[in-house]
Structures are given as structure tokens and as C-alpha cells.
Amino acid sequence: MSDLATSLNGASFDGLVRVEELRAQGMITLRGDFADADFVAAVTQVAEVTMPGLRGAELDGKRGLLWMSPDELLMLCTYAEAPILVAKLERALVGHHSLVANVSDARACFTLQGQGLREVLAKLAPVDMSRGQFEIGDVRRTRLAQVAAAFWLRSEDVAQVVCFRSVGAYMFHLLATASAPGSDVGFL
Structure with a gap:
């Protein structure tokens, strides 16, 4: 079986967190x-x-x-x-x-890995990402900037994001920009 094609072919970015497109x-x-x-x-x-x-x-x-x-x-x-x-x-x-x-x-999926994932998601979603408000196993179906998406915490340093495949490239760049080195706010 050949490799499955995803919208970004497994693209990744390292910044405040590692943003990686999940394959398949x-x-x-x-x-x-x-x-x-x-x-x-x-x-x-x-x-x-x-x-x-x-x-x-x-x-x-x-x-x-x-x-x-x-x-x-x-x-x-x-x-x-x-x-x-x-x-x-x-x-x-x-x-x-x-x-x-x-x-x-029909969907694109991304993982966020790292200690700054709460801050990265808080920059993009109208969700209180502080501990005690959003916990491991919680799911939010919301928007990340202008894109409909859902996300959840798999662990304290791993989150998964899913959106429509048609906006996968936009979502990847949005997540990468929010996790750009030096862009930490230090609030969460």
C-alpha cells in the first residue's frame, strides 16, 4: 500500500510547541x-x-x-x-x-506537543485554557481564529486539533504562527 496523501504531507513546525500534521x-x-x-x-x-x-x-x-x-x-x-x-x-x-x-x-488533524500548548490554543480559541477549566479529556468544538475546529488534551503536553481538510494549510500556518519562538505571552 502506498503512503496516504494528507493535505500537508506530514508537515511540522517547532516553536513554543511542536505542531505536526497527523497522517491518516x-x-x-x-x-x-x-x-x-x-x-x-x-x-x-x-x-x-x-x-x-x-x-x-x-x-x-x-x-x-x-x-x-x-x-x-x-x-x-x-x-x-x-x-x-x-x-x-x-x-x-x-x-x-x-x-x-x-x-x-474530509478532515485534517494536527498534534501540538510541548508545555506551551495551552497558551498557543488560548491565542486562537475563545476557551479558558487554564488548568482547572480545561482538563485532560475535555473537548471543545469551536473556532481557531476564523476556522471551525475541535481540539482536546490527550495529556498535559499533547493536544490534538481537527478541522476540515480544505482549510488544513491555513490551520497549520495559524498554529505555527501562534507557536512562533518569542511569541509566548506567559499568561498560562
Whole structure:
């Protein structure tokens, strides 16, 4: 199998944090009734992680479920398993009001690594990034400057950002500019 093409072919930038485009992140959008115990059981069984709470993420290695809205989840998986998991979800959700869509190729993903990631994100998003307000496992679906995006903390020094692929280059340059050496504010 040849290498998968991403919007920036794995571009990276080192500054206050390391900004790196993720190659081949599998992503599945799921919509359904979170109050339906059968829906939740089917999704969590296929995902092999528990259901996240409001604005939360449940991550376990390469798999995860992220709360996107009151009726929407984003499932993270490997790129190769995304079509397989879509088929499993479609079978498991027969008879349930739901939507399952592989959006892996429609999104661009980036990781931010380093101690300054809270400050970099705070420069771009209308989110209180201070400790105690935004914690590991929290998800925000918001805007980074002029771009719709979602982000979450995987650990205290690793965050992941996802946006539409069509604005991937803009997002990369936005993140790189916010993490430019000498641009630290020192607030967070």
C-alpha cells in the first residue's frame, strides 16, 4: 500500500510547541440518541471505549469517542480500520435512528506537543485554557481564529486539533504562527 496523501504531507513546525500534521487519522461521525441505551451499547461495543460525557473524550490507545454535540460523536481509530468499523456500526445500529459516516479523508488533524500548548490554543480559541477549566479529556468544538475546529488534551503536553481538510494549510500556518519562538505571552 502506498503512503496516504494528507493535505500537508506530514508537515511540522517547532516553536513554543511542536505542531505536526497527523497522517491518516481514522475518523467516523456518529449521530444518534444518546438517551437510547441500545444505541450507546452498540457504539461503545464497536468503539471498545466507554461513552464520553458532555464535552468529553474517552481515549484508549488508538481508539476514542469524542462528544461533539448532544447527538453527535466523533470516533477515532486507525485509518485502515475506519471502513471496517463503519460497516460494524451500520450493522449494530440497524433499526435505530442514526447516521454513520467515514470522514477520515474530509478532515485534517494536527498534534501540538510541548508545555506551551495551552497558551498557543488560548491565542486562537475563545476557551479558558487554564488548568482547572480545561482538563485532560475535555473537548471543545469551536473556532481557531476564523476556522471551525475541535481540539482536546490527550495529556498535559499533547493536544490534538481537527478541522476540515480544505482549510488544513491555513490551520497549520495559524498554529505555527501562534507557536512562533518569542511569541509566548506567559499568561498560562
